[in-house]
Amino acid sequence: MSAEAGLFSPAQPLAAAMRPTRLEEVIGQDHLLVPGGPLASLADPESTAPGTSVILWGPPGVGKTTLAQVIAHSSHREFMELSAVSAGVKDVREVVDRARRAVDLGGKTPVLFLDEIHRFSKAQQDALLPAVENGVVVLIAATTENPSFSVISPLLSRSVLLTLKALDDEDLERVAQRALESPRGLAGKFSLDSEAQSALIRMASGDARRVLTTLEAAAQVAEHRGGKPPFAITPDDIAQAVDVALIHYDRDGDQHYDVISAFIKTVRGSDADAALHYLARMVEAGEDPRFIARRLIILASEDIGLADPQALVIASAAADAVAFIGMPEGRIPLAEATVYLALAPKSNAAYRAINQAISDVRSGKAGHIPAHLRDAHYPGAASLGHGVGYRYSHDDPRGVVTQSYLPDTLAGVRYYEPTGRGAEADAANRYQALRRIIDGDVPRNGPL
Secondary structure (H helix, E strand, O other), rough: OHHHHHOOOOOOOOOHHOOOOOOOHHHOHOOOOOOOOHHHHHHHHOOOOOOOEEEEEEOOOOHHHHHHHHHHHHOOOEEEEOOOOOOOOOHHHHHHHHHHHHOOOOOOOOOOEEEEEHHOHHHHHHHHHHHOOOOOOOOEEEEOHHHHHOOOOOHHHHHHHHHHOOOHHHHHHHHHHHHHHHHOOOOOOEEEOOHHHHHHHHHOOOOOOHHHEEEHHHHHHHHOOOOOOOOEEEEHHHHHHHHHHHOOOOOHHHHHHHHHHHHHHHHOOOOOOHHHHHHHHHHHHOOHHHHHHHHHHHHHHHHHHHHOOOHHHHHHHHHHHHHHHHHOOHHHHHHHHHHHHHHHOOHHHHHHHHHHHHHHHHOOOOOOOOOHHOOOOOOOOOOHHOOOOOOHHHHHOOOOOOOOOOOOOOOOOOOOOOOOOOOOOHHHHHHHHHHHHOOOOOOOOOOO
């Protein structure tokens, strides 16, 4: 709002104006801000150590960027920033060279904040690794996705992984109240009754940035109504502010996550029309088409699986087509894949099966590989009993034999539970027939 329009004329967005400058001002994440912890040590202005790199994993709006900036400011380190959305290997090398020059001149090791590290390719992460290993930069990387699946192992092993939590209602109330009172924020010119505050907190879903963005928009609505300060922000003002905010799609902010979430859930829910609507919103907003294609590939594997094995083929083909032809034509194969996946029968049986198998391995249920399944192709293997008693499937006319394959500790365990939907109904029949033979429940010459 301009100065002529009223009292509320911020020089910068409220969320930026209210960004903390000291660790003591950070709301929420108390479990990470303990004295002597990695973040407190990094922020210590007296420390001369290079510092330990950290990876911050958590939902949007919980303070990942804020923590990186506060640490750099408090420790008097230079703050450098890269976004995985736009930076390439060349950008990484340029930042590392700049950091190396700063260290060579006797300065503190700079903080390099890398946003959305899960979007960095292996090559980009490899280019960053030597600088982290040699202490040229203190890497503070942020991600909303599990880094175990998106960050290379050498980088993970050289960093401390810290998990941030969504803010609770009390935290969000403190965020809103501070913004209402602070000279950096609304400076006491607006008030928020309990009903309006409840509406604000309810729609924020643990996201402090969303609280501040909506509060700013609601303040403008309240001021436009006229009157004298302090202007009372009502529940209707909050509702109107939310409606205005939802029209805007910020591919690096709140709406990025809301729209992709709605997109995935509508495809999973088999509503092709709604899925096309959310696809259109992303395309019009300039969302990275590769990001959309990756989500379709994951969805084809996780939510459709063997109910329609062709779904993964089509999703992968759409990703290849987008990479080959680019945009705007890439919207067409994305739309084709979206409709196909929405209409496909659904099964998450394979997804659930691998998750349960991984859970068993992590809990120590791996057990010893049966001797008859071990490698028998090296000298001395036979004397150890390796391969002894192994039955070759092709020697049986059915192509399958009765034989134990799991470790003894997992004997009888079943991970895959097929559904009766789509092509998986046929797979279920084959699975049961094969299980009966493998387990010895049918005669040797019985039908498959």
